[in-house]
Amino acid sequence: MELHELSLTQAVDLLARGEVSSLELTKAIIKRIEDTEPQVKAYLTLTGEAALEQAKAADQAREKGQAGPLCGVPAGLKDVLCTAGMRTTCGSKILNNFVPPFDAFLVKKLKDAGMVLLGKHNMDEFAMGSSTENSGFQTSHNPWDLAAIPGGSSGGTAASVAAGSSLFSVGTDTGGSIRQPASHCGVVGLKPTYGRVSRFGLVAFASSLDQAGPITRSVADAAMVLSVIAGHDPADSTSDPHPVPDYAASLEHGVKGLKLGVPREFFVEGLDPEVETTVKAAMAELTSQGAELMEVSLPHTEYALPVYYIIAPAEASSNLARYDGVKYGLSVRSEGGGLLDMYLDTRSQGFGPEVIRRVMLGTYALSAGYYDAYYGKAGQVRTLIRRDFEAVFKKVDAIVGPVTPTPAFDIGQKVDDPLQMYLSDVFTLSTNLAGLPGMSIPAGFSKAGRPIGLQIIGPHFAEETLFAVGHAYEQATDHHLRRPPL
Amino acid sequence: MKISASEVAHVAALARLRLSNEMSAKLTGQLNDILTAMDKLAKLDTSGVPSTNHALELSGAMRPDRARDGLNHDQALANAPDSDGQSFIVPKVI
Numbered sequence: 066m067e068l069h070e071l072s073l074t075q076a077v078d079l080l081a082r083g084e085v086s087s088l089e090l091t092k093a094i095i096k097r098i099e100d101t102e103p104q105v106k107a108y109l110t111l112t113g114e115a116a117l118e119q120a121k122a123a124d125q126a127r128e129k130g131q132a133g134p135l136c137g138v139p140a141g142l143k144d145v146l147c148t149a150g151m152r153t154t155c156g157s158k159i160l161n162n163f164v165p166p167f168d169a170f171l172v173k174k175l176k177d178a179g180m181v182l183l184g185k186h187n188m189d190e191f192a193m194g195s196s197t198e199n200s201g202f203q204t205s206h207n208p209w210d211l212a213a214i215p216g217g218s219s220g221g222t223a224a225s226v227a228a229g230s231s232l233f234s235v236g237t238d239t240g241g242s243i244r245q246p247a248s249h250c251g252v253v254g255l256k257p258t259y260g261r262v263s264r265f266g267l268v269a270f271a272s273s274l275d276q277a278g279p280i281t282r283s284v285a286d287a288a289m290v291l292s293v294i295a296g297h298d299p300a301d302s303t304s305d306p307h308p309v310p311d312y313a314a315s316l317e318h319g320v321k322g323l324k325l326g327v328p329r330e331f332f333v334e335g336l337d338p339e340v341e342t343t344v345k346a347a348m349a350e351l352t353s354q355g356a357e358l359m360e361v362s363l364p365h366t367e368y369a370l371p372v373y374y375i376i377a378p379a380e381a382s383s384n385l386a387r388y389d390g391v392k393y394g395l396s397v398r399s400e401g402g403g404l405l406d407m408y409l410d411t412r413s414q415g416f417g418p419e420v421i422r423r424v425m426l427g428t429y430a431l432s433a434g435y436y437d438a439y440y441g442k443a444g445q446v447r448t449l450i451r452r453d454f455e456a457v458f459k460k461v462d463a464i465v466g467p468v469t470p471t472p473a474f475d476i477g478q479k480v481d482d483p484l485q486m487y488l489s490d491v492f493t494l495s496t497n498l499a500g501l502p503g504m505s506i507p508a509g510f511s512k513a514g515r516p517i518g519l520q521i522i523g524p525h526f527a528e529e530t531l532f533a534v535g536h537a538y539e540q541a542t543d544h545h546l547r548r549p550p551l
Numbered sequence: 552m553k554i555s556a557s558e559v560a561h562v563a564a565l566a567r568l569r570l571s572n573e574m575s576a577k578l579t580g581q582l583n584d585i586l587t588a589m590d591k592l593a594k595l596d597t598s599g600v601p602s603t604n605h606a607l608e609l610s611g612a613m614r615p616d617r618a619r620d621g622l623n624h625d626q627a628l629a630n631a632p633d634s635d636g637q638s639f640i641v642p643k644v645i
Contacts, residue, residue, distance in 0.1 A: 371592045393630035425563065432565060
């Protein structure tokens with residue numbers, strides 16, 4: 066096995082036993098980056114030299130017996146996470162040269178755990194998109210089929226983990242942006258419960274929906290990463306003080322006796338037959354291990370799309386008001402122009418079309434005369450969506466179903482039809498609206514060789530249940546062990 | 552027609568965006584499509600249903616009223632598009 070094919074768990078084990086040094090491992094992944102980046106284009110910023118220094122420091126720390134849980138493991142991070150002293154663009158031209166003066170809380174935790182930071186991953190601009198085609202810089206390619214999208218907005222991250230140019234990573238998910246790219250790239254992606262992971266330093270898109278989480282090769286890897294990044298942060302007032310359990314211990318719980326709900330509204334027209342077959346086969350595997358499947362109903366599923374596309378853009382229009390050319394980022398100041406001109410020109414030139422579209426939508430939904438009809442109404446329907454899940458979780462321990470309606474589509478296929486693009490999130494949106502944890506795990510491939518994921522959704526703070534179900538499925542299958550032909 | 556061209560212009564001004572005629576026209580069409588897709592929300596009966604604005608029932612995240620370290624001057628100005636070392640410089644306001 067090549068070093069870039071290792072899972073995080075395997076890498077940590079080899080490092081601990083001294084069979085490989087962090088310097089060797091980091092050099093191998095840097096080489097893998099060089100080999101794969103021309104085709105995958107997962108990275109926006111690469112910091113190889115600094116990474117090698119970190120790797121040496123990690124090896125020294127290990128010699129002194131001071132190795133943290135991720136000591137010496139090389140990885141990149143989604144470019145929406147603030148990394149002190151390292152360019153952070155959020156995939157936007159408006160932040161092309163922004164260098165944060167601080168680390169995001171979760172980045173600090175990863176660094177304290179000893180990770181070696183290789184660089185920052187490409188993404189849809191300000192996390193708005195499902196394919197990375199909205200990045201202000203480049204489109205990333207799916208390592209399994211370079212003509213396919215890797216998904217989005219954490220597309221660069223998922224592609225990098227799949228390609229082995231990052232041995233684990235962290236993405237963010239507002240409407241499906243961890244789970245959907247994980248599904249398309251054949252890797253594990255977990256969106257934790259809202260409030261589980263601090264949003265301090267996670268550049269805000271929609272503050273009541275955003276959540277950062279692991280994107281990894283295996284469920285055990287995801288548990289390891291979540292253990293590092295989860296936890297209360299006084300600097301984030303939406304950070305939940307719920308104690309962090311021992312996630313590793315939950316892996317072997319098994320599924321015997323677990324009740325898994327299958328929402329009938331997820332199996333409707335529009336669901337690709339190969340996705341349906343793959344997901345049903347995965348459910349059959351769980352049944353054979355002792356889980357009990359039952360049909361459930363989430364009656365307001367069809368309203369998740371309009372609710373999300375009012376609430377998220379509304380919150381985004383407020384969060385993105387800060388990009389005004391005053392304190393950081395692009396600043397367009399014309400000869401003889403005033404303050405207003407600076408605002409108008411900076412924003413119009415710095416934001417891409419999808420960001421402009423959502424800022425416009427959000428501003429409209431919040432404007433006088435429309436607030437009640439749109440934002441007010443959406444908030445009420447959000448309550449109904451939350452109540453659907455509460456009712457279902459009285460009967461089942463977790464929900465299983467597809468992640469996306471189809472396997473990854475081709476690059477360029479949906480870029481001119483925003484509404485079509487939005488439809489790729491129909492199965493993931495309601496999870497964010499209700500603040501629940503959701504995970505995508507590799508469940509198979511289409512005939513064309515594009516990965517298909519299984520989604521597992523749990524009640525608040527039930528990540529342990531997700532890990533138990535995911536790990537049990539993984540142990541009996543080998544989809545997560547396959548590597549792209551790159 | 553859910554949103555007119557003049558409403559698009561008004562919203563753009565609120566959002567501090569300067570849109571070309573071409574972009575305005577395209578956006579008007581796209582926004583109309585998206586807003587039409589939301590019509591189904593209006594048909595739902597939500598009388599008496601409270602709005603959810605927060606995913607969690609958290610409130611009152613407090614801390615002791617004691618000063619903590621923040622960014623120092625140089626850090627705060629490090630990304631300034633224009634600065635005199637003391638302040639951010641912007642075009643004339645008045």
